[in-house]
Amino acid sequence: xxxxxxxxxxxxxxxxxxxxxxxxxxxxxxxxxxxxxxxxxxxxxxxxxxxxxxxxxxxxxxxxxxxxxxxxxxxxxxxxxxxxxxxxxxxxxxxxxxxxxxxxxxxxxxxxxxxxxxxxxxxxxxxxxxxxxxxxxxxxxxxxxxxxxxxxxxxxxxxxxxxxxxxxxxxxxxxxxxxxxxxxxxxxxxxxxxxxxxxxxxxxxxxxxxxxxxxxxxxxxxxxxxxxxxxxxxxxxxxxxxxxxxxxxxxxxxxxxxxxxxxxxxxxxxxxxxxxxxxxxxxxxxxxxxxxxxxxxxxxxxxxxxxxxxxxxxxxxxxxxxxxxxxxxxxxxxxxxxxxxxxxxxxxxxxxxxxxxxxxxxxxxxxxxxxxxxxxxxxxxxxxxxxxxxxxxxxxxxxxxxxxxxxxxxxxxxxxxxxxxxxxxxxxxxxxxxxxxxxxxxxxxxxxxxxxxxxxxxxxxxxxxxxxxxxxxxxxxxxxxxxxxxxxxxxxxxxxxxxxxxxxxxxxxxxxxxxxxxxxxxxxxxxxxxxxxxx
Numbered sequence: 001x002x003x004x005x006x007x008x009x010x011x012x013x014x015x016x017x018x019x020x021x022x023x024x025x026x027x028x029x030x031x032x033x034x035x036x037x038x039x040x041x042x043x044x045x046x047x048x049x050x051x052x053x054x055x056x057x058x059x060x061x062x063x064x065x066x067x068x069x070x071x072x073x074x075x076x077x078x079x080x081x082x083x084x085x086x087x088x089x090x091x092x093x094x095x096x097x098x099x100x101x102x103x104x105x106x107x108x109x110x111x112x113x114x115x116x117x118x119x120x121x122x123x124x125x126x127x128x129x130x131x132x133x134x135x136x137x138x139x140x141x142x143x144x145x146x147x148x149x150x151x152x153x154x155x156x157x158x159x160x161x162x163x164x165x166x167x168x169x170x171x172x173x174x175x176x177x178x179x180x181x182x183x184x185x186x187x188x189x190x191x192x193x194x195x196x197x198x199x200x201x202x203x204x205x206x207x208x209x210x211x212x213x214x215x216x217x218x219x220x221x222x223x224x225x226x227x228x229x230x231x232x233x234x235x236x237x238x239x240x241x242x243x244x245x246x247x248x249x250x251x252x253x254x255x256x257x258x259x260x261x262x263x264x265x266x267x268x269x270x271x272x273x274x275x276x277x278x279x280x281x282x283x284x285x286x287x288x289x290x291x292x293x294x295x296x297x298x299x300x301x302x303x304x305x306x307x308x309x310x311x312x313x314x315x316x317x318x319x320x321x322x323x324x325x326x327x328x329x330x331x332x333x334x335x336x337x338x339x340x341x342x343x344x345x346x347x348x349x350x351x352x353x354x355x356x357x358x359x360x361x362x363x364x365x366x367x368x369x370x371x372x373x374x375x376x377x378x379x380x381x382x383x384x385x386x387x388x389x390x391x392x393x394x395x396x397x398x399x400x401x402x403x404x405x406x407x408x409x410x411x412x413x414x415x416x417x418x419x420x421x422x423x424x425x426x427x428x429x430x431x432x433x434x435x436x437x438x439x440x441x442x443x444x445x446x447x448x449x450x451x452x453x454x455x456x457x458x459x460x461x462x463x464x465x466x467x468x469x470x471x472x473x474x475x476x477x478x479x480x481x482x483x484x485x486x487x488x489x490x491x492x493x494x495x496x497x498x499x500x501x502x503x504x505x506x507x508x509x510x511x512x513x514x515x516x517x518x519x520x521x522x523x524x525x526x527x528x529x530x531x532x533x534x535x
Contacts, residue, residue: 007139011130014143018126018150021404022119022159025411031108032444034096037416038161039440039519043114044107045098047072048080052092054261061268063275067203067259068167072114079109114162121170122159126150128173129365135180137373140380145372147397148319149365151404152311154357157517160411164205165358171201172208172362179215186226191248194219199255206276210348211362214340220245222336279353286355300355301345307357310516311364313403315396320367323374331373337366357516399512406513410521413507416443419475419524422503423449427473434471441477441522472529474499479506479522499527 029037034045046062050069053060062069083089088101097103126146134142149155158165175197182190198215201208227242260269286303290296309317327334341363349359375396378389420443427433429448436442436454445451452471474494478484491501503526509515 007143010143011127011146014130014146014150015123015127017147017401018123019119021150021156021408022122023116024405024408026112026115026119026160028160028411028414029416029444030111031104032111033104034098034107035439036111036162037414037440037519038163039438041111041114041162041440042069042072042164043162044110047076047114048110051076057264059267060265061271061275063272064164064205065203065259065272066261067200068164068205070259071167072117072162075113075117076110079113111162115160118162118166119159122155122166123150125155125166125170125173125365128170128177129368132173132177132180133369133372135177135184136369138376140376141369141372143372144375144393144397145368148312148316148368148371148400151397151400152364153404153407153514153516154311154361156404156407157520158358163358165361168201168205168208169361169365171197171204172211173365175201175212175215176365179219182219183222186223186244188244188247191244192251195248195250195252196255199252199259203256203259207348207352207359208362210344210346211340212343213347214343217343218336218339280351283351283353284349284355285353287350297350300350303355304349304360304363307355307360308364308367310357310514311360312400313512313514316371316400316403319375319396320364320371323370323372324367326374326377327370330377334370337369341366402512403514406510407516407520409510409513410507410515413521415505415507415521415524418507419443419503419505419526420446422505422526423473426503431473432471434474436474436476438477438480440519441480442475443524474527474529476525476527477522478525479518481518494527498529498531500530501525502528 036043042062042064047069050060050062050066051073052058054073060066080089083100083106088106089099090101092099098107100106126149129149130142130146132142133145155166155169175194178190178193178197182194194215198208198212202212223242223245262269284296284300286300287293287296290299308320311317312320328338344363349355352359375393378384379386379393381389423433423443424446427446427449429446430450432450432452433445434452434454435445436456439453476483476490478487478490483490494500504523505525506523507521515521
């Protein structure tokens with residue numbers, strides 16, 4: 001009882017740490033009208049647009065599946081009703097100010113609702129993962145695994161914004177919990193829950209589908225073995241059409257039909273599928289640009305290993321790798337956890353057009369299980385002095401916490417705050433300012449400025465610059481992946497147009513941290529038009 005109570009306190013402490021890391025700096029870049037500093041954010045307006053089209057049964061599609069739009073529309077509802085009944089929302093329209101009496105404040109609240117939802121789901125993932133690993137490897141392993149997720153750099157970042165990545169991870173964690181719990185009892189409810197949470201994960205972000213072929217293969221293998229052992233039935237077909245499997249599959253299909261609003265939104269589903277097929281049929285860019293398939297796979301796997309290092313820092317990565325091989329050798333059944341990771345790589349990471357740090361999160365979640373077990377066994381190993389093992393594991397976890405917290409520091413010290421202060425002090429009201437998009441990467445502009453928003457072509461270097469007589473200043477985000485390599489050419493082109501840099505803003509990265517996302521703390525450069533009168 002005493003040990004159980006101590007574990008309970010540790011769980012609450014880790015949850016408190018997670019929620020603090022996820023909420024600190026949650027107001028990053030707000031208020032900001034209908035814009036969000038997080039790229040690929042669906043806040044503040046997309047859940048409202050989804051709800052409107054659902055109510056009127058109008059065609060709707062997005063590059064993301066609809067489930068998280070449903071969740072946010074539901075969470076938006078109380079505040080929307082409050083605005084409606086208090087006069088804060090009258091005659092809604094599709095254009096700014098959208099019918100809001102105070103659009104800046106109302107849109108900020110909607111964005112905060114969406115972000116807090118992500119923060120809570122991020123902490124929920126930590127809790128669910130603890131219970132999953134507790135079933136597999138015990139309380140101590142569960143605590144260590146939970147702490148790794150709570151301090152994970154990309155988990156903290158995506159818990160701060162209205163992207164679908166942390167919500168997807170939350171539903172995946174529940175599906176994996178059901179999957180693990182199923183093998184302890186083979187109760188019908190876990191087949192149902194696995195089908196439901198799998199559908200919700202895929203209905204939140206499509207990439208989740210690639211994890212589940214591996215889960216299904218493992219499930220079928222162990223289900224058939226269990227049925228044959230308990231019933232003495234050697235017939236493969238009768239075990240395969242067992243009612244538990246059929247119930248779980250039925251829940252999965254029904255949930256997907258409801259999530260995608262079929263058959264009432266076939267047009268939206270077709271557009272969604274067509275969009276993703278166009279990004280996947282040709283295969284991943286790394287694979288296509290490599291000299292051979294093998295070389296391409298080695299390059300891509302190396303990139304994702306680097307992403308795993310970036311997730312919690314190098315010490316935690318060594319714990320992940322050590323745990324992976326330790327469990328494969330010490331617990332041979334751990335191979336079943338490799339299969340979903342392999343199918344996730346084959347059916348998503350390898351064929352998707354781009355690679356990204358966030359794409360590794362489902363595989364990372366599973367690898368923390370073995371890391372937790374490895375660390376727990378090191379702490380209990382009698383051949384290693386207790387002081388050494390405890391100090392080593394404590395330092396690794398402490399480094400992971402500090403590393404993750406560095407993201408929070410970058411959020412509250414974002415370079416755009418300094419750029420905004422400079423503009424307020426140096427650019428007179430009424431001045432024409434050119435702002436080169438995308439909008440999510442730009443600072444907020446004062447109400448008195450005349451802002452000309454420029455949408456560059458995809459090549460970035462062909463910025464459709466300006467009639468040089470019209471804009472006194474130009475604001476540029478130099479951290480965008482397509483733009484940063486062209487720095488010299490862009491500077492030269494701007495100087496030929498009489499624009500010269502007068503301010504550059506980027507906050508320093510904390511010593512024990514990292515600067516991994518171009519949407520956070522970008523380098524903002526302000527150019528002023530200064531004509532050379534000698535010409």
